[in-house]
Amino acid sequence: MDLLQRQPLLATSLVLVPLVSLATPSWLTLAGAPPCWPVLWLLPWALADGRRSALLLALVLGLLLDAQHPGLVSLIPGLVLLARWWGPLRARRPAIERPLSLGLLALGGTALLNLTLMVQWLAWGWRPPLADGDRPGPDPALLARAGWTWQDLTTVGPHLLLAQTLLTALLAPLVCSLLLLLWKRADPDWRG
Amino acid sequence: MSVPWRRAPFSRGRRRRWPLLLTLILLLLIVRLSKGALLNDAYALLSLPFWPGPAQSEWLRSARSVEDQARLQALASDNDRLRQLLALQRSNADKAVSAPVISRQSGGWWQQLVIGKGALAGVRAGQPVVGPGGLIGLVASVTPATATITLLTDPSSRVGVWVNRSRNQGLLSGSGSARPLLRFLDKDPEARPGDLVVTSPASTLVPPNLPVGVIQAVDANADPAPVAVVQLIAPVQAIDWVQVLRP
Incomplete structure (x- = not known):
């Protein structure tokens, strides 16, 4: 947590993530899917400041982003998992900071984050099967339950996951390298 | 001698007048039976300059x-x-609040718009939002200056609609794609591609008869009831201003 303690103002840059998510232009989307901005911020931060700082800020970031969306599905579990994964990589940062490594880490991270969302939607959208003897035909109460259905997740979900993963992986070498460079310049005691 | 001489011309004249007399009587009968049709028409023609x-x-x-x-x-x-x-929604287009779209997330896991009017302008959660062409979604949450709209394409969106032609009720469910699904409540909805879908008068969420979309395809064999793919009328990708309908 060196960077967070020495330069706490740098951590405020995470406020930009929800703002950029809101302002994503349509030309920066792939098949309608926007880049996964939380991944593009958390990856360089975890590489720069380690696991504990990344876990703390993943929680804050998750709370901020969840406030933008209705419903109970949360980004926090996925971001915490990513912080746990990427934090220990700080020790091997010079090798990790290569563009290809950043791209691959962003690829895996975005896929993992999207999978945690899909699992949550599946859990919330699970509907009990009709018992024997129930009347055939649609049950309006079950139809009215909001959320992703299994059918929607299997048709639209993979398409969305692939598009967002690919786009984020392509942007990661550019965005993450830029952020690491900015933070390095802002902190004179950087131990790169 | 004088009598035949006098009677003969009289008889011939009478015989000549008979057809005229009959025609006149017939004409009068026609006029009488037609309630003065010829007379009135003649009068209308003659009095035309003085109308x-x-x-x-x-x-x-x-x-x-x-x-x-x-x-x-x-x-x-x-x-x-x-x-x-009946505790149903009322339509009141006079109280609509126009608002600009300041953020558009119509392709991710959450399909929503953020508009530049909020609680201070009288916008409340649950109010329907229309764009040019018809309904686009409902207000999900509000802040003092903004409101988040859940689009009809969002998987959490459920709106009661019916097919305008056949009056068959259904539930319009967002599926995450650009075209929501209309899940019918009847086994035989009598719907076909091209039918207009409007909000249901029985809905407690939205005002009645707001245009929503047009049926693009119908899967009559879907289980447990037929399902239709609906193309929304309002172009969400291109809308810059929307109207929030207040009750």
Whole structure:
């Protein structure tokens, strides 16, 4: 947590993530899917400041982003998992900071984050099967339950996951390298 | 001798007048039975230059228009009163709040818009939002200056609709793609591609008869009931201004 303690103002840059998510232009989307901005911020931060700082800020970031969306599905579990994964990589940062490594880490991270969302939607959208003897035909109460259905997740979900993963992986070498460079310049005691 | 000489011309004249007399009687009968049709028509033709000018006709048309408007208002207020009694949503386009779209997330896991009017402008959660062409979604949450709209394409969106032609009810469910699904409540919805889908008068969430979309394809064999793919009328990707309908 060196960077967070020495330069706490740098951590405020995470406020930009929800703002950029809101302002994503349509030309920066792939098949309608926007880049996964939380991944593009958390990856360089975890590489720069380690696991504990990344876990703390993943929680804050998750709370901020969840406030933008209705419903109970949360980004926090996925971001915490990513912080746990990427934090220990700080020790091997010079090798990790290569563009290809950043791209691959962003690829895996975005896929993992999207999978945690899909699992949550599946859990919330699970509907009990009709018992024997129930009347055939649609049950309006079950139809009215909001959320992703299994059918929607299997048709639209993979398409969305692939598009967002690919786009984020392509942007990661550019965005993450830029952020690491900015933070390095802002902190004179950087131990790169 | 004098009598035949005098009677002969008289008889010939009478015989000549008989057809004329019969024709006249027939004509009068026709006039009588047709309620003066020929007479009136002749009178109309002759008096045409003296008919009243178009001003009075305009007055009549204007009076008819005022009468229609008054009747429409009476029917609308009657309809509102009845819908209130049934606890259904009322349509009131006069109280709509226009708002600019300041953020558009229509392709991710959450399909929503953020608009630049919020609680300070009278926007409340649950209010329907329309764009050019029809309904686009419902207000999910509000802040003092903004409101988040859950689009009809979002998987958490459920709106009661019916097919305008066949009056079959269904539930429009967002599926994460650009085209929501219309899940019918009947086994035989009598819907076909091209049918207009509007909000249901039985809905407690949205005002009745707002245009929503057009049926693109129908899967009649879907389980447990037929499903239709609906193309929304309002182009969400291109909308810059929307209207929030207040009750």
